[in-house]
Amino acid sequence: MIFFLTKFSFSQENLGSVLDNYNPTNGQYLNPSNIVDSKVWLDINFMGGSMYARNNLVYFPNSTWLNSETFNQDPLVKTDLNNIRLYTDFDLRGPAVSFNIAGHGFSVFSGIRGVFNVNKLPGQLAKYAINERLEDSDIGTYNVNNARIKSMVWGEVGVTYGKILFARGTRMWTGALSVKRLFGIQQANLLIDKAEVVVVAPNDVNLNSINGRFSSSNGGINSGGGWGISLGTTFKRMKNETRRYKPHWKRTGCECEDYEYKIGLSLLDVGFINFGTNSYYGEFDANLDLEENNTISEIQSEFSTNNDGSGFNSWLPAAISLQADYNLNDLIYLNGTLIQKMPLMANVYGVERTNLLAISARLESQF
Numbered sequence: 001m002i003f004f005l006t007k008f009s010f011s012q013e014n015l016g017s018v019l020d021n022y023n024p025t026n027g028q029y030l031n032p033s034n035i036v037d038s039k040v041w042l043d044i045n046f047m048g049g050s051m052y053a054r055n056n057l058v059y060f061p062n063s064t065w066l067n068s069e070t071f072n073q074d075p076l077v078k079t080d081l082n083n084i085r086l087y088t089d090f091d092l093r094g095p096a097v098s099f100n101i102a103g104h105g106f107s108v109f110s111g112i113r114g115v116f117n118v119n120k121l122p123g124q125l126a127k128y129a130i131n132e133r134l135e136d137s138d139i140g141t142y143n144v145n146n147a148r149i150k151s152m153v154w155g156e157v158g159v160t161y162g163k164i165l166f167a168r169g170t171r172m173w174t175g176a177l178s179v180k181r182l183f184g185i186q187q188a189n190l191l192i193d194k195a196e197v198v199v200v201a202p203n204d205v206n207l208n209s210i211n212g213r214f215s216s217s218n219g220g221i222n223s224g225g226g227w228g229i230s231l232g233t234t235f236k237r238m239k240n241e242t243r244r245y246k247p248h249w250k251r252t253g254c255e256c257e258d259y260e261y262k263i264g265l266s267l268l269d270v271g272f273i274n275f276g277t278n279s280y281y282g283e284f285d286a287n288l289d290l291e292e293n294n295t296i297s298e299i300q301s302e303f304s305t306n307n308d309g310s311g312f313n314s315w316l317p318a319a320i321s322l323q324a325d326y327n328l329n330d331l332i333y334l335n336g337t338l339i340q341k342m343p344l345m346a347n348v349y350g351v352e353r354t355n356l357l358a359i360s361a362r363l364e365s366q367f
Helices: 014-019 123-131 295-305 341-347
Strands: 002-004 042-045 048-054 085-094 096-101 104-122 140-168 171-201 204-217 222-236 259-275 279-284 312-315 319-327 332-343 354-361
Touching: 048 259, 085 123, 104 123, 104 171, 123 204, 140 222, 140 341, 171 259, 204 312, 259 279, 279 295
Parallel strands: 002 042
Antiparallel strands: 042 096, 048 085, 085 104, 096 104, 104 140, 140 171, 171 204, 171 222, 204 279, 222 259, 259 312, 259 319, 319 332, 332 354
16 A cells, blocks of 8 residues: 655656556556556555646757756846747645455546647747837748647546456556546637748737637636547566466465566546536637737637637647557566657647656665
8 A cells, every 4th residue: 555645856757667567556647557567555645746848949048957046037028939839737636545456447637737738829929029120031922721829727526447458477558537527718720721820020020811720718727628538458477377377366475476578558548528617719810910919818809799600619638648658677668659749639629748768777675
């Protein structure tokens, strides 16, 4: 039995905790089948949090996490970018519990999550917004396609069930499904299908021939509701015979066998929230005068007046993940993890995950 009070961390996908065989409560977020055949029969998480951010626009020169004073300086801004990309998320994990018995795994979890992403915005717009002017070399016409600014915050409460699906010889398959109830808190999307940015002079920038879609919800807690699922399976090459293997079962001495390697595949965050309270959506084109609306509040006011409805579906950041884990000596493990966001998420209301390819090693012990 292990208890966790997770500290606040800064890492993409929280790989430090989700890969650990002694931490199934957090491992289920990467692959639900991680709750099956874990090395502990009971795992309780009281509270935890993580935050991750990256972009190609703003940076701290010569900075390092080993010296916090390097972040006291003003950040620098790149002004020679063709496209701006930004991604940030946070994950506040509430009470959760996971337990295993006789090849079956169960879990209950809760939390609040948020994602903000920007993709394919022309760098000249950021340069003009920051410096309030451009350079002669920037004069010209720039086409924008499939640019988007997205944000969403939601709460979730869910359950996970998994079991050993197949065990013969030293081969074993496990599988699990997570189902969660979703509670919408905030949502804002600006999807620019096509636009033309014309730099007439260093201090004169026009946004022409623009068309796209927008959505917004600021109703707070219970702005909307929905459902989501995640599912996963894992193949393990065990070190010993598995035909009669029943982990954490009194009849077999509560044994828990180790593996030589394992390969997991999971589908994450498939689902949506239907926002309805204080919500609206619609389309905009060249007839919507954005040049006279210079602030975010003025643009939101324009959108709220010229909308097509008051309810819409906003999708979770769906992704597919592949994991491979190799046991060197029952103490040191090597891992490779790939996360690929669903490409269809770019053109719908909702938020998008960032892609990830990570190679890591970890030291794992019950002590």
